[in-house]
Amino acid sequence: MTEEKIKNNNSEKVKYPYLPEGRTILYVSEANPFMAEAMRIRNTQSTDKWHPTGAVIVKDGKILGGGANQSGFKNPHLIEAHANGWCVRKLFKAKSGTKYWLCPGCSTNKKHAENTAVRDAIKKTSAKEVSGADLYLYGHWWCCKECWDGMIGAGIKDVYLVDDAWNIFKS
16 A cells, blocks of 8 residues: 655644654545544544544554553543543643643643554564654644654654644644
8 A cells, every 4th residue: 555645735834833853744634544543543542532632653554553642530520521621731721732740631741642652553563663654643733742752762754644633623
């Protein structure tokens, strides 16, 4: 299968809160099978109902692992309350990608979809196998510094978001 690699038509207009030097974000359609799997993981595994995200790690046309972001809450009633707007970060108008420590309901960067997918792929294969792979993320329009650091450290080559992610997921 040939992976489609395109830049979003709006990528020049989007000002990402963080993007490492020398990196770009690529975009694929929702119909892309890897993006569809990231969406499925997001919809079935994320416990952060305010900003659910899912990710898969792909190399040579095969999915090596996947993960979804996880809320700090374990109690279903607290997860539901957070999903309905009870969020300390929201109360203090924290910018996306910052101050996760303020709210136990928000996913810490260790529990973001990107980092959980990388850990899952390494656990199922090896760090050597993950190096050079791509990451497909569904549910957000950018990646925070800590997630980029984790992906770069694991050797992730390219990061893909769904077409028009900025308009779909901006908060």
